[in-house]
Amino acid sequence: MKTLSLKNLRKTYFDPYAGSQVTAVHDVSLDVEQGEFVSVVGPSGCGKTTILNMIAGFIPYTGDEILIDGNLVKGPGPDRGVVFQSFALFPWKTVLENVGFGPKMRGVPKDERDRTAREYLALAGLSHAADRYPNELSGGMQQRVGVVRALANNPAVLLMDEPFASVDAQTRMTLQEELTRIWQERKPTVIFITHDVAEAVFLANRVVVLSKGRVLDQIKVDLPRPRVWDHLIEDETFKRLSAQVLQMVRAA
Amino acid sequence: MLVAPGQKVRSRVAWRGMNSLVGAALFVAPLLVLVAIWAIVVPLFNVNPRIFPSVGSVAEAAVAAIGDGSLIRHIGASMLRVGLGTFLGVLVAVPLGIAMGVSPAVSAFLTPLFRFFSVLAGIAWIPIATLWFGYGFGAIIFVIFNAVFFVVAYNTLLGVSTIPMTIRNAAASLGAGRWALLTEVLLPGALPNIVTGVRTGLGFAWRGLIAAEMIATNVGLGYMLFVARDFYRTEVIVLGMIVIGVLWLFIDRLLLVPLERATIERWGLVRRT
Amino acid sequence: MNIALRFWSGYVRTTHRWPIIATIVPFIPVVAIWSIVANSGMFPRAFFPAPVDVMRSFISLTYKGILPDYLQDSLIRLLFGATIGVALGIPLGILIGSSRLAHRICWPVLLFFQAIGDIAWLPILLIWFGFGLTTMTFVIVYTVLFPIVLSTVLGVQSVHRDLARAAQSLGASPMRVLWEVTLPGALPNIITGLRNGLGYGWRALIAVEIIVGTSGIGFMMFDARRAGSTVEILLGMIVLGTLWYIVDAWILAPIERATGQRWGLVTS
Ligand SMILES: Nc1ncnc2c1ncn2[C@@H]1O[C@H](COP(=O)(O)OP(=O)(O)O)[C@@H](O)[C@H]1O
Ligand SMILES: [Mg+2]
Numbered sequence: 001m002k003t004l005s006l007k008n009l010r011k012t013y014f015d016p017y018a019g020s021q022v023t024a025v026h027d028v029s030l031d032v033e034q035g036e037f038v039s040v041v042g043p044s045g046c047g048k049t050t051i052l053n054m055i056a057g058f059i060p061y062t063g064d065e066i067l068i069d070g071n072l073v074k075g076p077g078p079d080r081g082v083v084f085q086s087f088a089l090f091p092w093k094t095v096l097e098n099v100g101f102g103p104k105m106r107g108v109p110k111d112e113r114d115r116t117a118r119e120y121l122a123l124a125g126l127s128h129a130a131d132r133y134p135n136e137l138s139g140g141m142q143q144r145v146g147v148v149r150a151l152a153n154n155p156a157v158l159l160m161d162e163p164f165a166s167v168d169a170q171t172r173m174t175l176q177e178e179l180t181r182i183w184q185e186r187k188p189t190v191i192f193i194t195h196d197v198a199e200a201v202f203l204a205n206r207v208v209v210l211s212k213g214r215v216l217d218q219i220k221v222d223l224p225r226p227r228v229w230d231h232l233i234e235d236e237t238f239k240r241l242s243a244q245v246l247q248m249v250r251a252a
Numbered sequence: 253m254l255v256a257p258g259q260k261v262r263s264r265v266a267w268r269g270m271n272s273l274v275g276a277a278l279f280v281a282p283l284l285v286l287v288a289i290w291a292i293v294v295p296l297f298n299v300n301p302r303i304f305p306s307v308g309s310v311a312e313a314a315v316a317a318i319g320d321g322s323l324i325r326h327i328g329a330s331m332l333r334v335g336l337g338t339f340l341g342v343l344v345a346v347p348l349g350i351a352m353g354v355s356p357a358v359s360a361f362l363t364p365l366f367r368f369f370s371v372l373a374g375i376a377w378i379p380i381a382t383l384w385f386g387y388g389f390g391a392i393i394f395v396i397f398n399a400v401f402f403v404v405a406y407n408t409l410l411g412v413s414t415i416p417m418t419i420r421n422a423a424a425s426l427g428a429g430r431w432a433l434l435t436e437v438l439l440p441g442a443l444p445n446i447v448t449g450v451r452t453g454l455g456f457a458w459r460g461l462i463a464a465e466m467i468a469t470n471v472g473l474g475y476m477l478f479v480a481r482d483f484y485r486t487e488v489i490v491l492g493m494i495v496i497g498v499l500w501l502f503i504d505r506l507l508l509v510p511l512e513r514a515t516i517e518r519w520g521l522v523r524r525t
Numbered sequence: 526m527n528i529a530l531r532f533w534s535g536y537v538r539t540t541h542r543w544p545i546i547a548t549i550v551p552f553i554p555v556v557a558i559w560s561i562v563a564n565s566g567m568f569p570r571a572f573f574p575a576p577v578d579v580m581r582s583f584i585s586l587t588y589k590g591i592l593p594d595y596l597q598d599s600l601i602r603l604l605f606g607a608t609i610g611v612a613l614g615i616p617l618g619i620l621i622g623s624s625r626l627a628h629r630i631c632w633p634v635l636l637f638f639q640a641i642g643d644i645a646w647l648p649i650l651l652i653w654f655g656f657g658l659t660t661m662t663f664v665i666v667y668t669v670l671f672p673i674v675l676s677t678v679l680g681v682q683s684v685h686r687d688l689a690r691a692a693q694s695l696g697a698s699p700m701r702v703l704w705e706v707t708l709p710g711a712l713p714n715i716i717t718g719l720r721n722g723l724g725y726g727w728r729a730l731i732a733v734e735i736i737v738g739t740s741g742i743g744f745m746m747f748d749a750r751r752a753g754s755t756v757e758i759l760l761g762m763i764v765l766g767t768l769w770y771i772v773d774a775w776i777l778a779p780i781e782r783a784t785g786q787r788w789g790l791v792t793s
Contacts (some may be wrong), residue, residue, distance in 0.1 A: 014530055016530075016533055016534040016537035016538065017534075017537060017538060017541060019531075019534040019535075019538065023491075056421070056425055057424075057425070058421045058424075058425075066381065075424070076421065076424035076425045077424075077425070077427065078425070078426060078427030080425060081426075082421065082422065082425040083424065084418050084421075084422060086416065086418050088416070088418040088419050088421070088422040089422075090422075090423075090436070090437065090440075091417065092440040092443070092515075093440075101423070101426050101428075101436070102426040102427055105426055105427035105428050105432055106427060149426070150425075150426075153427065174370055215455075236740070260689055278629065279633045280633070281633075282629070282630045282631070282632075282633045282634050283633055283634060283637060285630075297598045302652070303652070303653065348613065360547070361550075361551050362551060364547070364548045364549075364551050364552070365552065365555060367770065367774065368552070368766050368767075368770050369766070371724075371769045371770050371773060372762060372765060373768040374728055375728045375729075375732045375735075376731050376732050376746075376761075376765055376766075377762070377764055378732075378735065378747075379735070379746040379747050379749065379750040379758045379761070380750075380755065380758045380759065380762065382750060383572075383753065383755060383758065384572070385749055415559070420717070430767075431545055431570070435763060456725075456728065457724070458642065459642050459644050459725070459728065459729070459732070460728075462642060462644045462645050463644045463732040463735070463736070466644075466647070466648075466736060467735065467736065473645075474644075474645075477645060477647075478647075478648055480648065481648035481649070481651055481652060484652060486649060486652065489648050489649045489652075490649070492648075493641050493645050493646070493649070494641075494644065496640070496642060496645045497637050497640040497641035497642075497645075498636070498637075499640075500640040500641075500642065501636060501637060501640040502736045504640065505636070
């Protein structure tokens, strides 16, 4: 069953400084099955963020259509959870309130949404931080909150735009392993954007390679789960797939 | 076992109470020393009461002014004006500032306008205010209103436009509608700036009030000072100055500063002096 | 649609090249509305003059030399007072900021005297010094002084102790530490204080000129008020607003931003 379907997506920006048009996305079509984890990888400036923003509804899309569970996308909505590179946590809300924000918007009473939020915080090992404010947490912890905040809202698709790009390398690996673990437990549909080839292969069932606003190729990743870096780093299949994707990205 | 947590809390509260008591004492002590010096110096050098009053005469003036109710009347008039003008100013400025700040293009366009008027806010409006509204309540309220209004509106505008777009997007993608965006994101996000704006605006308004009362009315602390000058009643002037200082200290330190601290520091939004 | 985009693009590019245009353009509709309201006869013209009237008065007062003279008087008073305020405020601030005891003792006194506010001093100053320059200068110094002292103290305290230790262990004498570490470290705060101080200072100047009144823009405005000449009051306000806008937005704010952000000390 298709959860997300993009048909002939295009996007042209108007640059007021240059007074000219910039085409960021040329013609992108993509189908994502329910419970699939899709990585989108490509060099910076190839239109990844633009595509994600159109799916999220942050910018109006142009082209044929974007369907979520068969419904046309109209602006941002709770059916698409977003995890941002800059975390985008509400600084004036505690961790618990941040995670409970989605349920609150749906009118869930306080007791119940606090319970849900605590459940999700436990999933990310953050129970102890529930009453702290975001600026009192490390970057890695902040992004864990960002991820469970999106998950707690039960979105049909989880959209992640280079979510681990601004944390240190060790933390990034831990976060990646945690994400695969959470994905296995909950099986959300995920679109994960990154420019890091190893990250893309490590996480996904399928890697989509993007170049200059077009889909260059797609590669299935059949690595066994649970995935942990200690094993995969030596794994021949992982190495081969990574090399293959890297070649495509560099050739692009 | 059952009592322990409650006790702990109570003793902590008591400790905090002690602490703030000690803090207050440490704060007041240097001021008392100052009063002591004043009490010694004035008789020692035989200062002419027309130049500077003795502690005793100021105390007598205070007793007299409290006794005949005039001090309360002046304080009441001043506080009413400041309270009302500030209330109206904030009431209009915050919604307006947020509405204007919602669109980045609109807020960029309007920023110079509000900056211009906030630069002008306060005392510079006294002449035209007295011409438009006559001497009295209306003119003073107008001066205070616009001292607060423009500064708060400008700061609100600034505050809303500094909220990162991603935070607004995050709220929208979690299902926040227009109203929720306003109450959950724009208002709290702009709050530190709003509070700073109120503090600055109130500072201008307070001075504007004293100035306007000297010029344009027949009741209020500014008026009390200015009339006393006509009769060389320095003890009344000094009493008025002390009252003005203490009132402002209470407003600023017990109301505005803690509010600013609470929002700014806890949320880690901006670190300021 | 396309024309609108073209137009917007043109505006963005022009204002990018000459930012001053972005400052001026928003005032055009305001002046236009003002002009329309004034000409509509909604209010009597003497009560609510039009922009042309103010312009005419600006030209005639400039031509007669009154406006430049008054402006000069006001600016010199402000500059004079501010200079004294800075010269007193920074050393005082450093002194109070670098000693815990001095801080304990002086901080409440400072806060109290700041709370009294400049204008409340006017009546007693008038008794002491009469209507004259001394009174005006006192008020301005008083106004400028406190924000500078308070921010200098905060600035000095915000300089990390390890910085001073580092300098000492590199062989700096206490005086050198003050000059090379404490002062530069406190500079962003000092400039913020100066900006606030001048902001309060020129307002105080206006009030003093209104009440003490012999010359200056504040005097001009209140003199006009006595004569019921709205035009000159508005002219005074516009001159003041423009002047202060230029000083604040194009001189003080950029300096404040430059020192604070360049060194990564202010995160706003
Ligand atoms: N708001 C915008 N206005 C004009 N051009 C833009 C805008 N956003 C992105 N672009 C341009 O579109 C292209 C793709 O950008 P983006 O989607 O952010 O790429 P990526 O996320 O893959 O790095 C880039 O050339 C970028 O300069
Ligand atoms: Mg991007």
